[in-house]
Amino acid sequence: MWNEARTFSSCEAWLDLIQSARFDATPRKECIGGREVIYNRGQYPASIRFLAKRWQWSEKKVRSFLEHLRKEGMITSECTQGINIITLCKYDEYNDVGTTKDAIKGTDINMEINSLKEEWAQLRAQLAAQPMNNNPPQFEFSQKLGHTEGTNTKKDKEREYIDMSLNNQKKENTPNGVSKKDKLSSLSLSEKVDYNGLMEYYNATFKDKLQQIKSMTEDRKKAVKARISQYGKESVRTAFNLVLQSPFLLGGNDRNWKCNFDWIFKQANYTKILEGNYNGKRTDTAATRRESVGRLKNLAGAILQDASPQND
Numbered sequence: 001m002w003n004e005a006r007t008f009s010s011c012e013a014w015l016d017l018i019q020s021a022r023f024d025a026t027p028r029k030e031c032i033g034g035r036e037v038i039y040n041r042g043q044y045p046a047s048i049r050f051l052a053k054r055w056q057w058s059e060k061k062v063r064s065f066l067e068h069l070r071k072e073g074m075i076t077s078e079c080t081q082g083i084n085i086i087t088l089c090k091y092d093e094y095n096d097v098g099t100t101k102d103a104i105k106g107t108d109i110n111m112e113i114n115s116l117k118e119e120w121a122q123l124r125a126q127l128a129a130q131p132m133n134n135n136p137p138q139f140e141f142s143q144k145l146g147h148t149e150g151t152n153t154k155k156d157k158e159r160e161y162i163d164m165s166l167n168n169q170k171k172e173n174t175p176n177g178v179s180k181k182d183k184l185s186s187l188s189l190s191e192k193v194d195y196n197g198l199m200e201y202y203n204a205t206f207k208d209k210l211q212q213i214k215s216m217t218e219d220r221k222k223a224v225k226a227r228i229s230q231y232g233k234e235s236v237r238t239a240f241n242l243v244l245q246s247p248f249l250l251g252g253n254d255r256n257w258k259c260n261f262d263w264i265f266k267q268a269n270y271t272k273i274l275e276g277n278y279n280g281k282r283t284d285t286a287a288t289r290r291e292s293v294g295r296l297k298n299l300a301g302a303i304l305q306d307a308s309p310q311n312d
Contacts (some may be wrong), residue, residue: 010054018094020044042091047084188282213261223265239273246278
């Protein structure tokens with residue numbers, strides 16, 4: 001309904017500026033009119049001509065309206081990147097995260113999370129420095145079943161497994177008594193990957209969470225090999241763990257969209273996963289925006305009520 005073609009009132013134009021400004025805290029790079037423009041939270045790149053068409057106003061009326069907002073200390077504007085960028089001076093007040101008490105509570109939670117992350121990193125370092133004699137964790141590719149110890153065929157002996165365990169320093173022996181770690185360390189970067197083992201590991205990790213795969217096509221093998229060559233074997237376990245921790249990638253979004261094997265191993269997506277772009281973020285973007293717009297409308301109503309002439 002908001003995008004319905006109409007002539008905007010001044011109040012609607014102000015609300016439109018607020019809800020059109022960038023919401024996320026991270027800067028955004030966008031190509032606008034052939035120019036690469038970077039803008040931040042609370043900023044909105046928009047020319048006079050664009051706003052006039054959007055609001056169904058004359059360009060003179062748009063200039064007058066923006067000048068009024070500048071005089072009232074509601075916005076600032078600059079044209080250093082070749083396009084007019086409007087900055088809303090009190091954007092954080094219009095899109096707060098709750099009461100002050102809630103904000104403080106959220107800060108405390110973030111501090112606690114960061115502390116736990118540091119402790120977890122220290123624990124992993126300690127585990128890596130200590131030899132372990134127990135069975136490998138579930139993150140290691142399991143060997144093919146059907147062969148008893150000492151009866152592997154030549155083909156099975158030549159198969160290489162990507163070590164997905166949390167402890168890369170652990171020395172585990174193959175059925176022939178040869179250390180897997182030593183065996184892997186002697187291979188070149190062009191070593192063969194156990195693609196069937198990877199497929200089984202993926203299906204077991206994301207059972208009942210993501211779509212299962214039934215074969216490793218040539219395109220999938222090429223993508224896997226490229227990612228391992230670029231980031232190393234350990235990155236596969238890291239990427240899968242990060243996907244497991246991301247509600248958004250597992251369907252917790254307004255479209256009920258889920259990632260899949262092919263999506264994960266695309267270069268851009270794989271890099272974003274490893275960089276933590278999907279760590280617990282964007283779980284319900286549409287609901288968040290609706291809540292934000294609701295608060296804006298309430299705020300606009302209060303502003304209009306305060307600005308109305310007082311009865312004698």
